[in-house]
Amino acid sequence: MNEPMIVGVGxxxxxxxxDLTEEALAQSAxxxxxxxxGLQIRDxxxxxxxxxxxxxxxxxxxxxxxxxxxxxxxxxDNACSSGATAVxxxxxxxxxxxxxxxxxFGMDQLSSLGGGPLPLSRNDxxxxxxxxxxxxxxxxxxxxxxxxxxxxxxxxxIAVKNRQHGLRNPIATFCKATTREEVLASRQIAEPLTLLxxxxxxxxxxxxxxxxxxxxxxxxxxxxxxxxxxxxGLFETGPEDMIEAEITARTARMAYEQAGVGPQDLxxxxxxxxxxxxxxxxxxxxGLCDRGEAPQLLASGATALGGRIPxxxxxxxxxxxxxxxxxxxxxxxxxxxxxxGRAGQRQVEGARLGLTQVTGGGIWGVDHAACSxxxxxx
Amino acid sequence: MTSAALSxxxxxxxxxxxxxxKLSKRTExxxxxxxxxxxxxxxxxxxxxQAQFPPLEYVxxxxxxxxxxxxxxxxxxxxxxxxxxxxxxxxGLAMVDFEPGVRAFGRLICTDGKVPAINxxxxxxxxxxxxxxxxxxxxxxxxxxx
Numbered sequence: 001m002n003e004p005m006i007v008g009v010g011x012x013x014x015x016x017x018x019d020l021t022e023e024a025l026a027q028s029a030x031x032x033x034x035x036x037x038g039l040q041i042r043d044x045x046x047x048x049x050x051x052x053x054x055x056x057x058x059x060x061x062x063x064x065x066x067x068x069x070x071x072x073x074x075x076x077d078n079a080c081s082s083g084a085t086a087v088x089x090x091x092x093x094x095x096x097x098x099x100x101x102x103x104x105f106g107m108d109q110l111s112s113l114g115g116g117p118l119p120l121s122r123n124d125x126x127x128x129x130x131x132x133x134x135x136x137x138x139x140x141x142x143x144x145x146x147x148x149x150x151x152x153x154x155x156x157x158i159a160v161k162n163r164q165h166g167l168r169n170p171i172a173t174f175c176k177a178t179t180r181e182e183v184l185a186s187r188q189i190a191e192p193l194t195l196l197x198x199x200x201x202x203x204x205x206x207x208x209x210x211x212x213x214x215x216x217x218x219x220x221x222x223x224x225x226x227x228x229x230x231x232x233g234l235f236e237t238g239p240e241d242m243i244e245a246e247i248t249a250r251t252a253r254m255a256y257e258q259a260g261v262g263p264q265d266l267x268x269x270x271x272x273x274x275x276x277x278x279x280x281x282x283x284x285x286x287g288l289c290d291r292g293e294a295p296q297l298l299a300s301g302a303t304a305l306g307g308r309i310p311x312x313x314x315x316x317x318x319x320x321x322x323x324x325x326x327x328x329x330x331x332x333x334x335x336x337x338x339x340x341g342r343a344g345q346r347q348v349e350g351a352r353l354g355l356t357q358v359t360g361g362g363i364w365g366v367d368h369a370a371c372s373x374x375x376x377x378x
Numbered sequence: 379m380t381s382a383a384l385s386x387x388x389x390x391x392x393x394x395x396x397x398x399x400k401l402s403k404r405t406e407x408x409x410x411x412x413x414x415x416x417x418x419x420x421x422x423x424x425x426x427x428q429a430q431f432p433p434l435e436y437v438x439x440x441x442x443x444x445x446x447x448x449x450x451x452x453x454x455x456x457x458x459x460x461x462x463x464x465x466x467x468x469x470g471l472a473m474v475d476f477e478p479g480v481r482a483f484g485r486l487i488c489t490d491g492k493v494p495a496i497n498x499x500x501x502x503x504x505x506x507x508x509x510x511x512x513x514x515x516x517x518x519x520x521x522x523x524x
Contacts, residue, residue, distance in 0.1 A: 239479060
């Protein structure tokens with residue numbers, strides 16, 4: 001059994017495309033990934049589709065006009081973690097010998113929703129009482145500020161950093177430069193989070209990767225997957241620590257063990273910065289710094305491009321936007337491009353090892369319902 | 379299970395399946411008014427002894443469900459004020475910790491627009507869900523606003 005490798009990647013622009021469909025976006029990413037891999041669609045034995053917002057049978061809808069020949073399509077919805085969970089499932093199939101070559105894609109089109117926070121289940125206890133995703137993270141931010149004395153300017157500085165990164169990323173069509181003052185002066189969404197501290201609400205996009213155990217025919221060097229871990233949230237009804245990011249810390253420990261590396265070995269990270277506070281919490285959960293030290297790590301410049309461990313060199317969700325089905329796959333595409341030395345103006349020089357982290361949530365009692373972490377290298 | 383079995387009120391016990399498992403829906407209210415104020419009703423069972431709020435809605439088998447009243451006072455763990463946009467009023471949300479080790483989520487009443495300080499003592503007060511159903515909210519006791 002040969003090791004499964006990422007042999008091709010594809011990604012669309014992330015932006016507002018109300019005249020397109022998620023299927024059309026996905027087809028573009030799929031065709032780009034196939035071209036990058038040097039393979040044809042008939043070489044693909046199975047398809048894995050991550051999709052969180054669309055209607056039923058998303059994979060089949062995206063693939064029908066590409067004439068796949070009727071091979072298996074696995075549709076996976078794990079909220080914002082859908083795409084990364086699909087990659088995990090695909091790797092399992094490759095490692096078991098079920099398939100030799102598969103394609104994973106993620107897609108969502110939020111333009112059709114007309115704006116506002118991501119829709120959550122209306123039957124959920126918390127959601128019936130007004131919970132929205134920005135509010136959940138705002139409550140984390142409030143608590144973090146109380147426990148660690150963090151100033152709100154640190155939150156704004158995440159938004160500034162990631163938009164500076166996003167300006168170097170040609171697919172981040174929604175991204176504009178911003179200042180700390182502009183971030184803090186933007187409209188309140190859920191205090192202390194302002195509009196520019198939240199990932200853009202209406203962004204469409206798709207991403208795809210080809211995975212194979214066969215020798216690569218791709219344009220770029222194949223990428224190894226040293227770790228692929230998916231975990232689910234614990235049911236918590238007691239006075240739990242909401243700023244611990246327990247599921248991310250747990251998933252990261254498993255991923256580091258699987259890969260045989262530690263956070264000190266990483267060259268770059270793409271993490272789930274749906275809101276500014278998220279990235280700070282994940283610095284700590286991923287082991288980049290100790291508890292309460294995330295604002296200092298940010299202020300040191302270590303997590304900016306050119307720093308010791310750049311976080312979200314793509315611009316992250318804050319700069320690119322967050323079509324949830326696509327995000328996990330897009331993060332993997334980004335890390336692959338850095339490892340392969342083709343990330344353009346945002347290239348992390350000498351990148352050898354990259355980590356992607358994405359969560360999924362929105363239900364009571366399971367603060368983060370899903371978390372997927374991948375560690376990649378050449 | 380037939381569709382007929384799922385229709386109407388679920389205050390009866392259903393037994394269904396090839397290997398029957400009893401399934402009961404609890405219909406007891408999730409709050410209670412007392413002379414000392416409003417209480418929330420958490421639940422716990424022998425297999426899951428940590429009290430939970432919201433209370434169990436469905437019970438499998440014959441396991442006894444113990445009601446655990448919580449309140450009327452708790453401590454504010456965290457909060458936010460949501461600004462839903464034009465033509466809609468801001469509203470508060472809070473996580474409040476109660477003895478014996480239960481965290482409850484609900485609306486936060488911000489009297490005169492003032493938000494409470496973290497760790498403030500909170501009381502449970504009557505409120506309504508957007509559909510008009512009776513519900514609860516949290517309010518800081520006097521003098522605990524930030």
